[in-house]
Amino acid sequence: MSFVEVAIKVPLPRTFDYKLDDGQSVSVGSRVEVSFANRRLVAMVVALKSDSQVPENKIKPITHIIDNEPVLSAQHIAFLRFTAQYYCHPLGETLFTALPGALRSGEHPDKTTVATVTLTDAGLNAPKLRSKKQQALLAQLHASGASSITELKALGFTKQQIDGLQEKALIKQYLAHDTQWALSPRAISSKPRLNEEQAAACSVINQHQGYQTFLLEGITGSGKTEVYLQCLEDIINSGQQALILVPEIGLTPQTVNRFRRRFPDTPIDLWHSNLTDNERLHVWRRSEQGSCALVIGTRSSIFLPFKNLGMVIVDEEHDSSFKQQDGLRYHARDLAVYRCARANIPLILGTATPALETLHKAIDKKFQLLTLSKRAQTKADNQFLLVDMKGQAEQSGFAPATLKHIEHTLARGKQVMVFLNRRGYAPTLLCHECGWLSECSHCSASTTFHKAMARLVCHHCAQQSYVPAQCPDCGSTQIMPVGLGTEQLEDFLQQHYPDTPISRIDRDSTRKKGALESALADINAGGKRILVGTQMLAKGHHFADVSLVIMLDVDGGLYSSDFRATEHMAQLITQVAGRAGRSGEPGTVLLQTHFPEHPLLQDLVNNGYQDFARYALQERQEAALPPYTHLALVRVEGTNSKIVIDFLADLVPVNPYSGIQLLGPVPAPMERVAGKYRYQLHIQASERPTLHSYLAQLMNYINEHKLANRIRWSIDVDPTDTY
Numbered sequence: 001m002s003f004v005e006v007a008i009k010v011p012l013p014r015t016f017d018y019k020l021d022d023g024q025s026v027s028v029g030s031r032v033e034v035s036f037a038n039r040r041l042v043a044m045v046v047a048l049k050s051d052s053q054v055p056e057n058k059i060k061p062i063t064h065i066i067d068n069e070p071v072l073s074a075q076h077i078a079f080l081r082f083t084a085q086y087y088c089h090p091l092g093e094t095l096f097t098a099l100p101g102a103l104r105s106g107e108h109p110d111k112t113t114v115a116t117v118t119l120t121d122a123g124l125n126a127p128k129l130r131s132k133k134q135q136a137l138l139a140q141l142h143a144s145g146a147s148s149i150t151e152l153k154a155l156g157f158t159k160q161q162i163d164g165l166q167e168k169a170l171i172k173q174y175l176a177h178d179t180q181w182a183l184s185p186r187a188i189s190s191k192p193r194l195n196e197e198q199a200a201a202c203s204v205i206n207q208h209q210g211y212q213t214f215l216l217e218g219i220t221g222s223g224k225t226e227v228y229l230q231c232l233e234d235i236i237n238s239g240q241q242a243l244i245l246v247p248e249i250g251l252t253p254q255t256v257n258r259f260r261r262r263f264p265d266t267p268i269d270l271w272h273s274n275l276t277d278n279e280r281l282h283v284w285r286r287s288e289q290g291s292c293a294l295v296i297g298t299r300s301s302i303f304l305p306f307k308n309l310g311m312v313i314v315d316e317e318h319d320s321s322f323k324q325q326d327g328l329r330y331h332a333r334d335l336a337v338y339r340c341a342r343a344n345i346p347l348i349l350g351t352a353t354p355a356l357e358t359l360h361k362a363i364d365k366k367f368q369l370l371t372l373s374k375r376a377q378t379k380a381d382n383q384f385l386l387v388d389m390k391g392q393a394e395q396s397g398f399a400p401a402t403l404k405h406i407e408h409t410l411a412r413g414k415q416v417m418v419f420l421n422r423r424g425y426a427p428t429l430l431c432h433e434c435g436w437l438s439e440c441s442h443c444s445a446s447t448t449f450h451k452a453m454a455r456l457v458c459h460h461c462a463q464q465s466y467v468p469a470q471c472p473d474c475g476s477t478q479i480m481p482v483g484l485g486t487e488q489l490e491d492f493l494q495q496h497y498p499d500t501p502i503s504r505i506d507r508d509s510t511r512k513k514g515a516l517e518s519a520l521a522d523i524n525a526g527g528k529r530i531l532v533g534t535q536m537l538a539k540g541h542h543f544a545d546v547s548l549v550i551m552l553d554v555d556g557g558l559y560s561s562d563f564r565a566t567e568h569m570a571q572l573i574t575q576v577a578g579r580a581g582r583s584g585e586p587g588t589v590l591l592q593t594h595f596p597e598h599p600l601l602q603d604l605v606n607n608g609y610q611d612f613a614r615y616a617l618q619e620r621q622e623a624a625l626p627p628y629t630h631l632a633l634v635r636v637e638g639t640n641s642k643i644v645i646d647f648l649a650d651l652v653p654v655n656p657y658s659g660i661q662l663l664g665p666v667p668a669p670m671e672r673v674a675g676k677y678r679y680q681l682h683i684q685a686s687e688r689p690t691l692h693s694y695l696a697q698l699m700n701y702i703n704e705h706k707l708a709n710r711i712r713w714s715i716d717v718d719p720t721d722t723y
Ligand SMILES: Nc1ncnc2c1ncn2[C@@H]1O[C@H](COP(=O)(O)OP(=O)(O)OP(=O)(O)O)[C@@H](O)[C@H]1O
Pocket: 192, 193, 194, 195, 198, 218, 219, 220, 221, 222, 223, 224, 225, 226, 227, 352, 376, 377, 540, 541, 542, 578
C-alpha cells in the first residue's frame, strides 16, 4: 500500500498521513481533498511514503485528487518547509499562505485572462488627441512601455479611455504567455556611463559565480538603481529571471517605469497587495513558466515559483515593510538569503542605511560589502542644520529660524519638503479646564483629531467618533488640539504663505486611486512649491528640485524603550535627508530638536550613517543585544488579561534552560488594541541553534496547553519591533 503525507491549513505544527487506493497516483506538490475532523479540507501533498506510523484501521483514504500536475515543485516545498520551521509556523498554513489566493481553495481557475496593453507604431508616433484623458494615457504608455490594464486602472484610467485608443489603433492588447524573450538578446535603452565605484560594484557582482550576498552600501542618490539595472542585463540576456523586492511604498510608477524604459521589450511583471486574485495567479504562472523575465514586487513576491531564477535584488533592504507582522511572520530579506543560497545565485541588498543585522554580517565577511560613496549627480554633500527648539516661540511646530529658511528657499525658486511622521491634524484633543484627553475606548492610545473630516480616529483600530462640542467629563467648551499632524502643518503653511501651492502626501490625502501618482507628477512638474508628508514622501522618490528638507520631530527616537529606536531614527533622518539636493547643487537638511548636543545626533549629522551604524553596533555588542544575540517573542492576546498573563507565566520554566534567557510576561508597549490585552515573553539566546531547539520544544508545550485555545498566541522569530 502507499501513503501520502499532507499539510493541511490548520494551526497545528504537524503533517498528516492518508492512504492511496490501488491505482491512485499523485505527486508531491499536488492538492488533494481529505476528510479531517469531519470536514472536507484541501491539503497539499508534501511526501510519498511506503509505510505509515498510523495504524491500518485508523488511516483514512484521500477523498479526491485535485491536481494531476503539481502546483508546487518539490524544490519550492523544501523552501517553504524551511520557512515554516524557521518562523515556528504550521507547515500547512505556510504553504497555503505562499500560494496565490486562487489556488488556496480546491478550484482549477481558468487560464488567465489578464491583458497587457502596448503602443502600436501609430501610437509611438505620439499623435495629438482631442481628449485630454486619452492623451494622458498615451503619455503614460510612452513612459512605462507595456502595462497591464489593471495597472492603468490603478493609475486612474478607465476602460473607456483604453477602448478609445484601441479604436484609433494607437494601442494593442495581448495575453502574454510566451517564453521567447529568453532565446534572444533583449533591447537595452541608452544608459549613463557608470562612475568608477558603480563599475567596480557591477563587475564584482557579474564576475561572481554561484551564491553570494552583496551588501551594496551606497549613500542616497549614489546610483544604486543604476547598478541593479546594469547587473540585470547579463541575467536577462542569459535567459534567466530576476526578482526585485521593493518596500511597500517604494513600488511607485517612477521605479517601475525606470526598469521598463531600460528594457523595453523584456516582460516585466508587478506583484503587490492591490492585485486581484486573477492577476496574482497570472503573475504566479508567468514566473513559473518563465514567461516573465523580471518581477518587481513587495515582500510576498519572495514566494513566487520562478522557473529559472538567476538573481534577487532587495532594494532598501533595511525597510521594515519586508517583515510580515502577523500570521506567518517572515522577513522577505532573510528568506531571500536562504533562497539564493539554495539556488546558488547572487543576492544584492542595496541601501544607504543598512540594517545593523545586515551590516554585522558584512563586517563578519558573510556578506560582501560594496560601497558607493559619492552622489551620482551632485558634487558636494548635503548640509545639516540643527535648530535648537528649547525656549522657541513656535508656530504650529515651526521655529522662527525654520520659517526663515523656508522663505529663503522659496525665494530662490526651489522646493521645500516638510516631514512629520504623523497624519491627521493633532494626535489628541485636550480639555483646557479639566485635562480630559481624547482616548480610544478599545486601545491604550489617544484618538487623532482629523479636522477636515471633523472626526476623531483611532490609528490602531480605525474606530471613528464625532468631535465633542463640549468636554465629556466637565462640559467645558474649551477643547483644543494638542501636538502636530501633517494636516495641521499644511493648514498653517497655507495660511502663512497664501500664494504658495502646497501638496500634502500621506495616507489620508492619497486614498483615492491614482491620487498619489498624480500628486507626485504635479510635484515633479514643478506645480507645487512646498511638500508636506509622512513616510510616504520619505522613501525612494527622486524630486529634482527639492533643496530644503525639514524634519520637525526627531526627538522621539532618541529616548525610547525600544532598543532599535535610534537605528530607525538614524535611517529615517538619512533617507528623508536624501530627498534634498538630488541634482545640481547640494541641499540643506534642517532638524528641529530639543537635544542638539545628543551624541548620537551629533555623530549622525557630522559623520553620517556609516559611522553612526558602526558605533551603534558596538553598543549592541556591549549590551548583548541583536545581532550579537538572537531574539524571539511569544506574543499573546486575549480579552481576559488574567488568562493572558497566566498563560505566559506558565511558559516560564522553573529551571532555566541552558543558553536561554527569558524575560516576562511583560505588557506589549501598546497594552490594549481593539479591546484585546497583549502581553509578551522575550526569549534571548546567544546561539541561534539553541534558540531554535528551545522554540521547537516550547511550541509542543504550548500546543498541549489547556489555556491555548482561550487566547491567541504566536511566536515572532527575529522580531523587528516589540509592540
Ligand atoms: N553613472 C551615472 N551617471 C549619470 N547619472 C547617473 C549615474 N548613475 C545614476 N545616475 C542618476 O543619478 C540619479 C540617482 O541615481 P539612482 O536613483 O540610481 O540612485 P539610488 O542610489 O538608487 O538612489 P536612492 O536610493 O537615494 O533613491 C538618477 O537620476 C540616475 O539616473
